[in-house]
Amino acid sequence: MKIAVDAMGGDFAPLEIVLGSIEAIRENPHMEVVLVGDEQQIFTILKENNEQKNPRITVHHASEVIGMDEHPAQALRKKKDASVVVATALVKDKQCDAVIAPGSTGAAVAAALFGLGRIKGIDRPTIATPIPTVNGVTVMLDSGANANSKPKHLVQGALMGSEYAKLLLGKANPTVGLLSIGEEASKGNEVVLATYPFLKKLKTISFYGNVEGRDIPKGTVDVVVCDGFVGNVVLKFAEGLVTAVTQLVKDGIMAGGIFAKLGALLVKPAIKKIGKRLDHTENGGAPLLGVNGVFIICHGSSKAKEIKTAINIAGDLVDRKIIEHIQKTIEVEGAFKYEYDE
Amino acid sequence: MKIAVDAMGGDFAPLEIVLGSIEAIRENPHMEVVLVGDEQQIFTILKENNEQKNPRITVHHASEVIGMDEHPAQALRKKKDASVVVATALVKDKQCDAVIAPGSTGAAVAAALFGLGRIKGIDRPTIATPIPTVNGVTVMLDSGANANSKPKHLVQGALMGSEYAKLLLGKANPTVGLLSIGEEASKGNEVVLATYPFLKKLKTISFYGNVEGRDIPKGTVDVVVCDGFVGNVVLKFAEGLVTAVTQLVKDGIMAGGIFAKLGALLVKPAIKKIGKRLDHTENGGAPLLGVNGVFIICHGSSKAKEIKTAINIAGDLVDRKIIEHIQKTIEVEGAFKYEYDE
Known part of the structure; x- marks a missing residue:
């Protein structure tokens, strides 16, 4: 190797x-x-x-x-x-x-x-990013290779993401969700609406249906398929949110006096473990599939x-x-x- | 009234x-x-x-x-x-x-x-959601009214969002950013690329240029303009992420033994203040502009x-x-x- x-x-x-x-x-x-x-x-x-x-x-x-x-x-x-x-x-x-x-x-x-x-x-390669969730890891793709995905790109993404999740997560039938703005098949933008029926027809993946933004950190499915513009915005938003909340917590503790500081010290080991789970360096990059x-x-x-x-x-x-x-x-x-x- | x-x-x-x-x-x-x-x-x-x-x-x-x-x-x-x-x-x-x-x-x-x-x-109304940031509040629109925005919808959103931010934030010249996947004018999907030059021409708003996902929680601009599909995914993702991290922290503390629990008790007042800032109920709904x-x-x-x-x-x-x-x-x-x- x-x-x-x-x-x-x-x-x-x-x-x-x-x-x-x-x-x-x-x-x-x-x-x-x-x-x-x-x-x-x-x-x-x-x-x-x-x-x-x-x-x-x-x-x-x-x-x-x-x-x-x-x-x-x-x-x-x-x-x-x-x-x-x-x-x-x-x-x-x-x-x-x-x-x-x-x-x-x-x-x-x-x-x-x-x-x-x-x-x-x-037709187009896609970046598959593993995202830590409450109960493990969800693979999101595309996270930035294509900013104007058409249905065929999302379908191909679903197929590739499922294969990758099989290897990464060791699951025989990873579930695949289509990122949308409602659970029903009737919810979504034009591209998502057009993609849904194709995903339903696929034989080699376990299609869960639509998922929403909140389902990503919740770990509802093993693979989330989306357009690269959306995926990229979500990933960078997550990065920014984690940084912002960390900063707010630090500021809050510094302003909270001696007890808050002592408390922070005692909580640190527990928090550190979570930080490690959410730390993107633990996941070491994303394959271009x-x-x-x-x-x-x-x-x-x-x-x-x-x-x-x-x-x-x-x-x-x-x-x-x-x-x-x-x-x-x-x-x-x-x-x-x-x-x-x- | x-x-x-x-x-x-x-x-x-x-x-x-x-x-x-x-x-x-x-x-x-x-x-x-x-x-x-x-x-x-x-x-x-x-x-x-x-x-x-x-x-x-x-x-x-x-x-x-x-x-x-x-x-x-x-x-x-x-x-x-x-x-x-x-x-x-x-x-x-x-x-x-x-x-x-x-x-x-x-x-x-x-x-x-x-x-x-x-x-x-x-042409189309838009939902303007105030989002808490590190240094205040950013108005994000559209957060879910239109799933297939065209450039004119984003331009109209920018104008309305700017007027709303003037009232909500009390700023004479709120900055308006266009949500994209890179800071340069050349980065984005087709709709964003087509929207950029129009926003640059507007006389009544202070156009900042493109912003990325991480700029939302960072509070880089006062108003973030985006398509309703993207805005809705981001909002729901934020909701899910906050819930997930809270759960992980609770679990971590429960598993962390007596010192972690004591620490959590001491930190609580400081954390509560932050929770209050991030709590969407504090912002009480979003106007349909x-x-x-x-x-x-x-x-x-x-x-x-x-x-x-x-x-x-x-x-x-x-x-x-x-x-x-x-x-x-x-x-x-x-x-x-x-x-x-x-």
Whole structure:
């Protein structure tokens, strides 16, 4: 198992990316990583950590980096030697089994799409993000790859999300919900209303029906399917809400005097466990499903722990043959043969 | 000032609705309410509270109620004497100044639209929900009236939201953000991309540019404009997330032993204050902007406190002439003359 890691992507690259890769290697005796990016910088970090001679760590030089604020398609055209492009090419050329891409999500999606191509029957790849819930984890997709999803994209998302949830959650028949503004089939926007009957016809998924916003944290279903604009807004809203509430609680405790402060100290261990559950770094990135290869997108603010988890997840998805599973479900459903309203 | 209250709407009607109305009357010596619904039930509650002879409380009989799960348009056609319809007619006929509508949001929007009509230049009314943030309140609209907004609807929403925020927040130039998936004007779905240049041209609002999901709880802008499908998903997601985190914290504390429990007790007063800020009942409903009359939609789970607050807000909006302000801004902008992509 050999994972190509874009060591230059994200706010804390290359240090945290390299450290996370080292951790993953140390934990998994059968794992190899190829660190793609500025040879010298990466080598310095490896040396500082006494890993410069580890045969399971290779450095693959790439002279360019795509920044967080660059226009994805333009950057991709200009920077042929960008680390994320080179890492993707290693999978395309079968030198590696999966890509880890922290940094710009748009650039990652574009690099994956151009570098690996799509699975037959999939029109657009989709980002599947695991979200912690009251009773476990719900996979939400699309969380940002497509801002103008049509019914066929949501149907394909449902098929891919279900396959991913089988592997991630170990459930034989994960339930799939369609995100809407009411439980009834008659509630929703035009795209959701048009998607519902197609999802009902699918043979390989367990379609639950419509779910609402509140069902995501409640964990009503295993997979929530939605348009990428909606998914992205929800994810970022959740991030902001957690930050805001944490800040308010801190302020409240500071203003609450000595007893409140003592109380906070006593409650801390219990709260910390919850924080750990809600911490997105625990989930280590989100796979881009629908491209011809295992490709994990990590948050731009990824640190070592998230990278390590992402590498583990990538290894797992390769081992369990996620691509083959998706190919098979698409074949069984003949999803691309549905007559969609365009 | 006379407010028509649909006393039969929502999960706790008529008891909580009547109690909230009584509280509002007791607090405001210049306020009158007309309780619309089942005469006998309402009268019993008034009697139990010694308010059956209060000259500022009138009961207006309506023999029907639209349930939470009924199809709005169909229910409206069938139930001519539904409490929400009768309450709306009282405003239409100038017997009352505003409507308070707890219960089914869809039925409320339909009743307002058919009963009051639209303000000239407004194509679709929009629900404006005040959301508590780190530093105050942000108005989000549309939070559920239109599931398929076009650019002109978002533009009209921006104009109305800005006028509402001026009154609610007391700011001369509230900032207005367009909800998207990136800060740059080039980020968004088709509708958002098409809306941006129109918002930039407006003379009467202070357009901030795009905002992201995380900017809502952060309070980056005073008004967030979005499609009703997206707004509704976000609101319900927030509700679910707050419930889920509260549950997790409780469970964590219960499992955390005696010290955690003691700590929780000590922290409680500080936390309670925050809970109060985030509590949607403190905000007492959301105005439906764009119809020809003040119309406040309350949550289906509304209790007395929320109804009282909603009545106060309604009185305030009537006093400050929100309808005239919206009419004026529409005239100044000539918003309906824009050439929109349909």
